[in-house]
Amino acid sequence: MSIRINALSCIGCKRCAEVCPGNLIKIVNNRAVIKREKDCWGCTSCLKECKTGAIEFFLGADxxxxxxxxxxxxxxxxxxxxxxxxxxxxxxxxxxTKESNKY
Ligand code: SF4
Ligand code: SF4
Incomplete structure (x- = not known):
């Protein structure tokens, strides 16, 4: 499993890179790229931070x-x-999101 980043939708804001707990995302030429796809454990933090919808998460057969x-x-x-x-x-x-921790 891993994320996919659409370079056309990325604005290089770095939010995804800042929240990735594995430090797996870097900014190259003002676009986010994932450094080691196989190390992504699918926490989805980067998806939630990206405000342009540039990040998708691939749900593999595994x-x-x-x-x-x-x-x-x-x-x-x-x-x-x-x-x-x-x-x-x-x-x-x-x-x-205001109620997600209520129960
Ligand atoms: S899903 Fe989590 S571990 Fe994977 S790249 Fe995004 S923030 Fe990092
Ligand atoms: S959060 Fe989204 S727009 Fe910002 S750098 Fe990451 S992929 Fe690009």
């Missing part, structure tokens, strides 16, 4: 994802997790 792609969108307090499957179908889960 974790039952069968090639699905996970991405995150935020609007105000609402964070929506989106899983796009290879067959074109998708699933979304929306969480109010």
């Amino acid at each position: 974790i039952g994802g069968k090639g699905s792609i996970l991405s995150v969108e935020e609007k105000g307090d609402l964070r929506t997790w989106i899983v796009k499957r290879p067959d074109g179908s998708s699933e979304t889960i929306t969480v109010n």
Whole structure:
């Protein structure tokens, strides 16, 4: 499993690099790149920090994802997790970040 960074959507803000607990992301020519893909353990911190949607998480067969792609969108307090499957179908889960630690 690993992230994928879309260089066309990246604005080089460095937020992803700053939050990665494994120091796996670096900025090259004002674009984020992942240094060692195989070391990514999928904490999703970088996805949540990226405000341009440039980062997607590849859900490989090794974790039952069968090639699905996970991405995150935020609007105000609402964070929506989106899983796009290879067959074109998708699933979304929306969480109010203000209430996510309530229970
Ligand atoms: S998912 Fe976590 S470990 Fe992987 S690159 Fe992003 S912040 Fe780093
Ligand atoms: S957080 Fe997103 S826009 Fe900012 S450097 Fe990382 S990938 Fe690029």
